Structure formats: structure tokens, C-alpha cells
Amino acid sequence: MIPVALSPAHPLHDGRTAQSPLVRALRAGTTGERPEITPVWFMRQAGRSLPEYRAAREGVSMLDSCLRPDLASEITLQPVRRHGVDAAIFFSDIVVPLRLAGVEVDIAPGVGPVMGQAYRTPDDVARLVEAELTTEALAPITEAVGLTVDALGCTPLIGFAGAPFTLAAYLVEGRPSRDHLAARALLRSDPETWQRLVDWAADLAGTFLRAQVLAGASAAQLFDSWAGSLSHADYADGAAGASTRALTHVADLDVPVVHFGTGTEHLLPAMRDAVVAAGVRDVVVGVDYRTPLDEAVQLLGGTVPVQGNIDPALLAAPWDVLEAHVRDVLRRGGVAPGHVANLGHGVPPDTDPAVLTRVVELVHSVSAESAAASGVEVR
Ligand code: CP3
Secondary structure (H helix, E strand, O other): OOOOOOOOOOOOOOOOOOOOHHHHHHOHHHHOOOOOOOOEOOOOOOOOOOHHHHHHHOOOOHHHHHOOHHHHHHHHHHHHHHHOOOOEEOOOOOOHHHHHOOOOEEEEOOOEEEEOOOOOOHHHHHHHOOOOOOOOOOHHHHHHHHHHHHHHOOOOEEEEEEOHHHHHHHHHHOOOOOOOHHHHHHHHHOHHHHHHHHHHHHHHHHHHHHHHHHOOOOEEEEEOOOHHHOOHHHHHHHOHHHHHHHHHHHHOOOOOEEEEOOOOHHHHHHHHHHHHHOOOOOEEEEOOOOOOHHHHHHHOOOOOOEEEEEOHHHHHOOHHHHHHHHHHHHHHHOOOOOEEEEEOOOOOOOOOHHHHHHHHHHHHHHHHHHHHHOOOOOO
């Protein structure tokens, strides 16, 4: 596909990020080339584990900090400066596009997204889907991404959005829940209303993601964090199509896409296929810590790069335990066409930041060792 919509001044096209270890690893499924260094970043790297984050956020609510371009940009850059990770992830939240479309939502500290109401009836959903995400409303996002990529130089920025099912899980429940019972009940009891809801969420998420890529993000990640609560049939009937719809908003931009969820071992091929169906060329599957990476690669037929899957719990373990685990993850990831090292879910808030920096050094040194052993020149 010829990329038509990204400007020649975009970091992927002006020589800044196309050759970065992250972008090369994400594209390894189509190029067949692994970068010499295994790239590493951490989900939720920008956040509560950093004292400089807590200082920057002091007195500003979570969602307000996402909508202040200087602050969102500064927080995005903090983990890159401190840990030397191979990618920045844009500091925002999956519910930010809801807020920008005028939907009442807040993030309660220690709880997560709380909606002004639960959207469960056909009338609730009919009113909700009238909300629109306009280009004007996205201005703080576009501006923050622009400031961030200017400061990042050759380090790629990852843009992200929540997948329609995960967004709908919050909308239908009205707040975080463990099993997403109300959402799963609606999916089967009123498929028409459900479809209306997830199609709207898909366009919202896709619009949010597209704005980040156009403004300078070099990769995109779709978080379907709670998809693992769905059976294969529910995923196929009520979630996959909407995820595809969300990603059609970026398919023409030819940006690599990572699709991630937790507890999704039974869904890995279906999640890959949802991205492929959107017409995305470089498809990568994020794997949580429950499935050994080599098994995930096998389930996926060995053709797509994978991202993951260091167990976040082990960040609190003695270093020798964590080191052995990281080495094992890298060894198993070696069978994939490409591997982006990451955690299997987000950084726990009480993580010692020094441990994250040490994991970055370890991942880089192990991949340099194995490149040297195989005679590849490391640049
Ligand atoms: O560093 C990064 O990864 C970038 C920023 C980011 C945040 N949220 C910031 C945040 C990203 C990528 C997200 C995605 C997100 N948000 C997901 C998908 C990823 C996942 O973790 O599964 C989900 C499900 C949400 C919804 C959400 N927002 C939750 C569950 C929470 C945590 C609630 C809590 O406090 O325990 C939030 C709040 C949130 N999002 C914080 C941050 C840094 C904590 C806010 C704070 O500092 O109090």
C-alpha cells in the first residue's frame, strides 16, 4: 500500500523512526528482518511509579493532565529520559476520547474510569451515540503529540486507543468491574443495541488513534484489555468486527499496529485476524504474562511479531529471579519473526523505577550478546 495520508515530515517518513529498533521489530512480519537490538518499553511506563510523574501531576486531575499539552508531553517523555526505553507511549487514557466527545466521565484515583451514568437501554445508547468527536476537540491531543515527537527525535512515539469492547465494558457497567457481566449480558440479550454501541465506540477510538498518528505517532496500539472475559463466540459475534472497524481509521496510514488484551490466550488468532481484516499491513499481537511467548507464537502460526510478556509481579522479586525470567522471555520471543520486549500488563504503581531501568539494560545487553554470538554486527 502506498502511504498517502502521512506527510513527508512525519517521523516515519523523514528518516527519524523508520529504522528504529521498535519500528523494525513491529514490521518484521513483513520484512523478515529482526533488528539487532530487541526493543523494550513498558505499558504504563508513564505514570505512578515515577516520582517526577507524581510531582508533575500534583494538584491536577488525571483527565485534566491528559488535556494539557505541555504536561501530557512532559509526562510522556519522562520514562524515555529515565529508562532509555526504545519507545514512548503517549500519556493519555482510553476514556479521553469519551471526555472530548462530551460524555461525562472521570478517572477516580485507585479505581479507574467512572461514567456519569451506565448506558444499558436502547434509549441510553441512542442518546450516547449522538456524541461526536470533532477535530477541534482533538486539538489538545494533536498539540501534545506534536510537542512530544519534536522532543523525541529518533525515538518513536506509540499512539493508542481502547478497543470498542473494552470501552463498552466501562460504558455499560458505568464503572470498572471484574467480570463485565452487564456488558456481556447486553451483547447477547440486545445484539442490535450492543452493535450500535460498539460501532460508535469503534469510530470514536479510531478517530482518536488517527489523530495521534497524523500528528506524529510512528506506531499504534489498540488495547482490548478486558476482551479475555469473552468466550470465543462472544468475541467473534460482538467484539472483533468493531475492533476491525476502529482500525480501518488508520489502515491507509500504513502504521504498524499492536493489538493487546489480557487473558486472551484463546483469542490470539482472532485478535490478529481482526487487525488483518482492517487492511493493516504490519500486525503485531501483544501477549499477557499468562502464555509463554513461544506458545503464543505457535498459536499465531509463527507469522506475526509479538510484544510482551514479562510478568509485572516479578518486578518486585529479587533481581536474580527477575533476570532469569527476562532471559527466558527473550529466549522464547526469539522464535517469533520479531519481538518487542514489554510487560504482560501495566507497571504496578509501587514498582521501584531503578528496576525498570535495569530491565532495559538487561534486554539490550542480552540481545547484543546473542547478536554477537550469531555474527551480526551491532550498531
Ligand atoms: O504509560 C502509559 O501506558 C500511557 C498512558 C496510559 C494510561 N492509561 C494512563 C493512566 C495508557 C496507555 C492507559 C490505557 C488504559 N486506561 C487501559 C488499557 C491498558 C490497561 O492497563 O489494560 C485501561 C483499561 C484504562 C482505564 C484506566 N485508567 C484504568 C484501569 C486506570 C487505573 C485506575 C487506578 O488508579 O488504579 C486508569 C487511570 C490511569 N491511566 C492512570 C494512568 C497513569 C493512573 C492515574 C493516576 O495517576 O492516578
